[in-house]
Amino acid sequence: MNVKSVEKQEKSTVAVVIEISGEEFEAAVQKVYLKQRGKITVPGFRKGKAPRKIIEGMYGSGVFYEDAINELYPKAYAEAVEQENLDIVSWPNVEVLEAGKDGLTFKATVTVRPEVKLGEYKGLTAEKEEVKLTDEDIEGELKPYINRATRMVTVEREAQNGDTVVIDFEGFLDGKPFEGGKGEGHSLELGSGSFVPGFEEQLVGAKAGDEKDLDITFPEDYHADLAGKAVVFKVKVNEVKEKQLPAIDDEFAKDVSEFDTLEEFKKDLAAKLTERREAQAKRAFESAIMEQVMDNMEVEIPDPMVDFEADQMVEDMARRIQAQGIPFEQYLAMTGMNMDMFRAQAKLSAMERVRRDLALGAVIAAEGIEISDEELEAEYNRLAEEYKMELDQVKAAAPADDVKKDLAVKKAEQVIYDSAKVGKAPAKKKAAKKAEGETAEGEEKPKRRRTTKKKVEEEAPAEEAPVQEQTEE
Structure with a gap:
């Protein structure tokens, strides 16, 4: 492999002309x-016994060229990228310039990381929420425990809002049953709004053993077959149940927690809620600061860079969903989306990821941030402990360069956040230019880069790799 030329073009595009010798190309053709x-x-020849020259005579001298090119160019392209130290951020568009006995020459046009003019990134200010808890907040924390300790008790009285009725029902349209309109032994909480409007209201006052005909008109925005239609539901009430709440006292606290008194339990709930809300306030503050860093930089973001990031996000999500045993197409159908819709959504997030990556990369360069071998080894040990893996497994899953990059990003973030101050946020500046457009035809993917976290998760036991990260509310 020989790099004949490297030409910088507009919009952070580079055209690399790569040559492969005649001997190497001939070996690939053979x-x-x-x-x-x-x-x-x-x-005249048994299958598989025809000489190459005979086949080339019949189908042309270049009959094997296309496959030979596909055999050679990925490795040659990767070697050229490494040799020229190109920071690629898109797929290459490959064009064959010459192929024959003298060898193979092709041009790979690829987008590289754009230059960033970093603006202010230290000493920025943003508002930060002050965390204060009310009695209502604590009651809200208690509610899930109360709900779990609440019993449903059968009562011999008329049903009220908040009660649960156990019913058999069947719906009729023009005197005929319609599909999906029948149920038996169904538990329905009155006032929950879980059934079509008007259904639950007409069961208030019903008692066990009652049979009622409910006149219902479906909303105009309901399922097409029933939208706006007047139907009759024949309902039989089998049982009426009410919630029996527990007494909220020390005994309750002992039953639902490790504490002996209700006061201790409430203090613990308050402490945990305060911690969560302070973490949320910190994340919101840091997000506002980072948004300013991104707004302050000057950069023209190339479209292919956003396309590349969006496709990585789609592929990562598809792989994680399928790892749970759900075909990705089925997941899309369940969420009411198709691939175009999902990718369009991913592209919005991809733009923000790209902006953040460019800003932090510029901070790393400005601060001269480097990662020592000791820091690298400490991170490998931390990952091994977190994911309960052998150290060698972690190192195999996460290349050192990727781990160092992730650590450098964390250091850059710390530089920004440590210098930030709580105060009034400045007026929002014009953001970096947004990218538009879709992937061009004929492009090939380079090797994908995934974060260290994702790479290690893929090698970790299944339970350590959830479909999506959970954030505390």
């Missing part, structure tokens, strides 16, 4: 011939 000759029928 390899393809040996692999494919068994599939080619030539009169």
Whole structure:
């Protein structure tokens, strides 16, 4: 492999012309011939026995060129990128310039990381929420425990809002049952709004054993077959149940927690809620600061860079969903989306990821941030402990360069956040230019880069790799 030329073009694009010797190209053609000759029928020869020259005479001298090119160019392109130290952020568009006995020459046009003019990134100010708890907040924290300790008790009285009725029902349209309109032994909480409007209201006052005909008109925005239609539901009430709440006292605290008194339990709930809300306030503050850093930089973001990031996000999500045993197409159908809709949504997030990556990369360069071997080894040990893996497994899953990059990003973030101050946020500046457009035809993917976290998760036991990260509310 020989890099003949590297030409910088507009919009952070680089055209790399790469040459492969005649000997290497000939070896690739011969390899393809040996692999494919068994599939080619030539009169007068047994299948797989026809000489290469005979096949080339019949189908043309370049009959094996396309596959030989596909065999050679990915490795040659990767070597050229490494040799020229190109920071690629898109797929290459490959164009064959020459292929024959003298060798192979092709041009790979690829987008590289754009230059960033970093603006202010230290000493920025943003508002930060002050965390204060009310009695209502604590009661809200208690509610899930109360709900779990609440019993449903059958009562011999008329149903009220908040009660649960156990019913059999069947819906009729023009005197005929309609699909999906029947249920038996269904528990329905009155006032929950879980049934079509008007259904629950007409069961208030009903008692066990009652049979009622409910006149219902479906909303105009309901399922197409029933939208706006007047129907009759024949309902039989089998049982009426009410919630029996527990007494909220020390005994309750002992039953639902490790504490002996209700006061201790409430203090613990308050402490945990304060911690969560302070973490949320910190994240919101840091997000506002980072948004300013991104707004302050000057950069023209190339479209292919956003496309590349969006496709990585889609592929990562698809892989994680499928790892749970759910085909990605089925997941999309369940969420009411198709691939175009999902990718469009991913592209919005991809733009923000790209902006953040460019800003933090510029801070790393400005601060001269480097990661020592000791820091790298400490991070490997931390990951091994977190994911309960052998150190060698972690190192195999996460290349050192990627781990160092992630650590450098964390240091850059700390530089920004440590210098930030709580105060009034400045007026929002014009953001970096947004990218538009879709992936061009004929482009090939380079090796994908995933974060260290994702790479280690893929090698970790299944339970350590959830479909999506959970954030505390």
